[in-house]
Amino acid sequence: MKSARPVTGDPSAARPVLDAADVGRALTRIAHEIVERNHGSGDVVLLGIPTRGVSLARRLGARIAQIEPAQAEPEAPIPMGSLDVTMYRDDLRLRGVRPLEPTEIPPGGVDGKVVVLVDDVLFSGRTIRAALDALSEFGRPRAVQLAVLVDRGHRELPIRADYVGKNIPTSLTETVHVLLEDIDGRDAVLLGPADLPRSQARGTAAEEMTR
């Protein structure tokens, strides 16, 4: 599967590029950048792309609430949700169908809001293209921004991220594993070997998705 979705294969064969403290610092910086760029967090809606983007969005929301105390009040938490892009992908015919993930749009909707899409790895850009299509079905945001934990390059579409945790130069065959506390038990970003067989990579990705 040549998508931005990371593979949770055998992490022992992969070498760490970010440890837990690095992931935490990157998220804190992105949270500050989001608040700074948008002059506060009033109109911001965080939408994570399943699975790990949702977890990252949740953590960004918690950090923004700390930075902007007004947002920490229970009546005005940062609106947060998830956006499944499966039905909008352009590679279903090539890669086969996949199970769907939940889409939760916050009650306030996205009209007139600044939507920050959150994903773990930015790779070809095709997931984000699909996310933009999916998003347009729910309304017309004032602006759409993109936050990713890792940008590994190799874009195939004119898409770039507004907030990047870490730029990691990779070869096309390498795999980037993003591990997150609430899903994988620890925070880390691992760079997997180039020789991981495609079939094996696909199999493990499928396991990850059916979990």
Added chain:
Amino acid sequence: MTTLPRHLLSAADLGRDEALLVLDTAEELARLADRPIKKLPTLRGRTVVNLFFEDSTRTRTSFEVAAKRLSADVINFSAKGSSVSKGESLKDTALTLEAMGADAVVCRHGASGAPHRLANWIRGSVVNAGDGTHEHPTQALLDAFTMRNRLGRIDELRVVIVGDVLHSRVARSNVLLLSTLGAEVTLVAPPTLLPVGVDTWPCAVSYELDEVLPKSDVVMMLRVQRERMYGGFFPTTREYSRRYGLDARRMASLPDDAIVMHPGPMNRGVEIAAEVADSVRSTIVEQVANGVSVRMAVLYLLLGGAFIESVEAAA
């Protein structure tokens, strides 16, 4: 990864994982109904043919809505007013549709096994939308989906299916699917309306509705199919209704959270009393809405992915 077989001809084609994949997918797709734009681009450029040799309102419309919500092109073909009335055979009709580039054919036919024959003649996916007295797998899927929605599970549910089992494709598909999913199914019918060999089905059989009802989580009433009845299966409609019809008194003997289902169309006053059909336990309207979600899931899982390779392999 779990994938569906190329055709959906029988509920027995689905193992537990495949059936759950359909139900889970349908659950996400059901939420499309809450969106302002109830449409997904996933099957853009695919063609779905509804090939209906028998009358149908809800199944044909349901498949049509499902395909259109996934952006597929839909061609409705009904035997009336087509070349079938000039004597064209099923095979020639199928090959004509094949030549027009159908990616999926949704087939309803009065002859049991017609979709199986069709599957050998065309390259696209075939979905059985009811063949004779044989099977109706998407109905079973939507029934299972409705049960899971209302009661939270299917495993170990006690499901009783009442009525004209002999002529019912819904009953057969439901028995097969529900037993795959771990439910305990009991068929209740007069002996004349049970098919030969029912003892080999993965279910129990009873002739006494009143004994079974207090131990049921789901009661599914079947329509008395007069159009398929050429003999005396029971003395009078009134007697059938008295022994096997679900009225308010019988419904009261059900456990508190039990639900009442009917695949439709209903004969009110025969197998189900109007007050039962309109009660809060009744899922009859939900079943129709769920039918669209389940059929979207089936079309997505059959057509969305890489079936091109399997066609080439078969050729």
